Amino acid sequence: MASVSSATAPAGVRAIGPRQLVLGGVLLAGLVVLALLPQYFLLSSEQRTMAGVFMFVALAQGWNLIGGFAGYPSFGNVVFFGLGGYTTAILMAKSGVAFWLALPAAAAVGVAFAVLMGLPVLRLRGHYFAIATLGVAEGVREVVVNLDGLTGGNSGITVPAVGAKAVTSYPGNTGFYFYFLALALLATGVVWLVSRSRFGYGLRAIAQDEEAAAAAGINTTRLKVAAFALSGLLTAMAGAMYAFQQVTIYPARLFSVDITVLMVVMAVIGGTGTVIGPVIGAVLLQFLSEWLRTNYTDLHTFIFGGIIIVAVVLLPMGIVSFARESWAHRRISLLDTIRAYRL
Amino acid sequence: MTQFLQATVNGLLDGGLLALVAVGFSLVWGVMNIVNLAHGAFVLIGAYIGWKLDSSAGIPPLLAMFVAAAALLGVGYLVQRYLINLVVNAPIWMTLLLTFGLSLVLVNGLVLLFTGDFRSIPTSYGSDGLTLGDVRIPYGRLIAFAIAIAFTLGLVWFMDRTRLGLAIKATGMDRGAARLMGVKVRRVYGLTFGIAAGLAGAAGAIYGTVDTFSPADAGGFTLQSFVIAVLGGLGNMWGALAGGLLLGVVQAWSGQYLGGTLINAVAFAVLVTVLIVRPAGLLGKPYYEARVEV
Numbered sequence: 001m002a003s004v005s006s007a008t009a010p011a012g013v014r015a016i017g018p019r020q021l022v023l024g025g026v027l028l029a030g031l032v033v034l035a036l037l038p039q040y041f042l043l044s045s046e047q048r049t050m051a052g053v054f055m056f057v058a059l060a061q062g063w064n065l066i067g068g069f070a071g072y073p074s075f076g077n078v079v080f081f082g083l084g085g086y087t088t089a090i091l092m093a094k095s096g097v098a099f100w101l102a103l104p105a106a107a108a109v110g111v112a113f114a115v116l117m118g119l120p121v122l123r124l125r126g127h128y129f130a131i132a133t134l135g136v137a138e139g140v141r142e143v144v145v146n147l148d149g150l151t152g153g154n155s156g157i158t159v160p161a162v163g164a165k166a167v168t169s170y171p172g173n174t175g176f177y178f179y180f181l182a183l184a185l186l187a188t189g190v191v192w193l194v195s196r197s198r199f200g201y202g203l204r205a206i207a208q209d210e211e212a213a214a215a216a217g218i219n220t221t222r223l224k225v226a227a228f229a230l231s232g233l234l235t236a237m238a239g240a241m242y243a244f245q246q247v248t249i250y251p252a253r254l255f256s257v258d259i260t261v262l263m264v265v266m267a268v269i270g271g272t273g274t275v276i277g278p279v280i281g282a283v284l285l286q287f288l289s290e291w292l293r294t295n296y297t298d299l300h301t302f303i304f305g306g307i308i309i310v311a312v313v314l315l316p317m318g319i320v321s322f323a324r325e326s327w328a329h330r331r332i333s334l335l336d337t338i339r340a341y342r343l
Numbered sequence: 344m345t346q347f348l349q350a351t352v353n354g355l356l357d358g359g360l361l362a363l364v365a366v367g368f369s370l371v372w373g374v375m376n377i378v379n380l381a382h383g384a385f386v387l388i389g390a391y392i393g394w395k396l397d398s399s400a401g402i403p404p405l406l407a408m409f410v411a412a413a414a415l416l417g418v419g420y421l422v423q424r425y426l427i428n429l430v431v432n433a434p435i436w437m438t439l440l441l442t443f444g445l446s447l448v449l450v451n452g453l454v455l456l457f458t459g460d461f462r463s464i465p466t467s468y469g470s471d472g473l474t475l476g477d478v479r480i481p482y483g484r485l486i487a488f489a490i491a492i493a494f495t496l497g498l499v500w501f502m503d504r505t506r507l508g509l510a511i512k513a514t515g516m517d518r519g520a521a522r523l524m525g526v527k528v529r530r531v532y533g534l535t536f537g538i539a540a541g542l543a544g545a546a547g548a549i550y551g552t553v554d555t556f557s558p559a560d561a562g563g564f565t566l567q568s569f570v571i572a573v574l575g576g577l578g579n580m581w582g583a584l585a586g587g588l589l590l591g592v593v594q595a596w597s598g599q600y601l602g603g604t605l606i607n608a609v610a611f612a613v614l615v616t617v618l619i620v621r622p623a624g625l626l627g628k629p630y631y632e633a634r635v636e637v
Contacts, residue, residue: 135611142608305447341433
């Protein structure tokens with residue numbers, strides 16, 4: 001998949017050679033394995049862990065669109081997650097709307113908010129953009145806390161999942177395994193399509209030099225807002241599923257800065273602007289995080305922070321680029337990557 | 344009216360301390376283009392040093408704050424010199440991630456060492472105050488305010504009047520040119536970060552005397568520093584002072600009239616508005632503008 005997405009092939013050219021066939025076969029086999037896993041191999045709790053992994057694949061891909069392709073490091077993407085989750089929870093709990101109607105509604109809220117927020121905020125660059133998005137996310141969280149008539153405030157809101165009031169029956173761990181798997185596939189598919197489309201090349205141009213991109217005739221505002229909206233769509237859908245899965249949701253969790261940081265770390269460690277990078281990053285880090293949580297409960301966050309530090313210093317360009325470089329030069333040298341970015 | 348005056352005075356007193364918290368953050372951002380997400384953790388380390396020295400050795404906080412400042416100066420220098428310098432030239436989210444990881448380690452280290460309980464540093468003058476008309480000014484906050492302003496002005500003097508301060512400024516303006524003039528940029532970066540951490544540590548030790556704190560407060564300090572740095576313009580110390588006072592007052596007003604839980608929302612509404620209307624801050628321009636780094 002990574003090689004398909006690489007920027008060497010011009011957009012629109014889709015040669016199907018033996019390499020593509022092999023890749024397609026591997027992909028198909030992987031999907032079959034993933035589809036069969038819950039029934040034959042995984043315990044219920046392991047399915048839940050896997051659902052978490054898939055969710056973060058979708059979140060990291062969502063961030064990849066705006067942060068990786070367009071080069072706008074959003075530190076507030078969790079706002080879409082929270083809004084998606086709260087839209088779903090409110091619709092299901094207060095209006096008795098079925099999950100399958102609440103999910104597209106949440107996605108629509110994500111897109112609408114991304115456009116409204118993006119139009120002013122995407123005019124900012126670099127740290128200013130990062131912080132403005134962070135500020136919006138924190139501000140929205142406090143608004144959600146204070147609208148306690150609608151959202152339940154800090155005591156949270158509960159989706160009716162069992163009993164007579166349950167509009168959509170709770171799908172259980174196996175159900176959510178497939179929901180989140182589908183979402184992760186959708187997100188990765190979207191990123192793959194973007195990566196080889198005119199839209200994707202426009203975003204890459206913006207990331208490299210926005211003035212030059214504008215001079216070359218790219219409508220930078222429209223592309224950036226579109227990327228942000230797509231990012232908001234995927235992230236809000238993840239939030240919607242997460243809210244249903246958790247049953248009771250709280251603003252502190254659904255708008256947590258940690259979720260934003262996790263998606264950034266996953267995309268960055270895997271490789272920003274690539275299709276497969278965020279998948280690798282999300283899978284690695286989420287398993288690592290779960291493993292640390294079960295084995296070193298007290299030290300979990302402490303060690304995780306240390307891992308972030310080490311990973312950023314050793315792999316600043318991400319695993320995918322590192323692997324490509326190492327393959328191209330036929331040697332593995334972490335020192336080279338450090339030399340590239342140090343003072 | 345009394346309420347309004349009292350809120351304003353409280354806000355100004357808090358704002359002075361906030362300015363000291365933020366001035367180092369602004370300096371680091373302005374000079375090195377690094378947003379240090381571990382800044383709040385440094386503030387808390389300072390607070391815990393002050394608390395520990397007071398509770399185990401009986402050293403008063405006014406003395407302990409110098410210990411905290413010195414300790415964090417050293418820590419900050421080492422962190423910048425041997426860690427952050429490694430990724431200074433990477434895309435900006437790398438330094439954001441690195442300092443976030445650092446913040447996780449430091450904050451959870453504090454939880455492991457001191458638990459997550461709320462602490463405060465008792466002082467002999469803590470409960471006294473003077474009354475002007477209907478407005479009450481507690482001595483503790485007044486002293487904290489005075490110290491914070493003194494430190495901030497001291498930093499302004501240092502930056503304008505010493506060789507090292509000028510070297511820091513020069514590095515912030517143009518790293519390549521500073522190098523050509525013989526400035527040892529790696530060391531200057533380390534010292535800049537150390538000074539910022541030291542001021543944060545002093546601010547933390549003072550903060551402990553006027554309010555309770557726990558490791559969970561680290562994020563709040565970092566976010567407030569963001570707001571102040573942006574309000575004042577990056578690397579602008581007078582701006583940080585003005586931004587701190589402004590944020591303190593705005594937060595006090597919103598706490599008075601909107602209810603306490605919207606304080607951050609108001610702060611960020613101010614921030615986002617300022618960013619969109621005047622991205623360079625209310626006072627002056629940041630050092631860092633679009634330019635090629637050498």
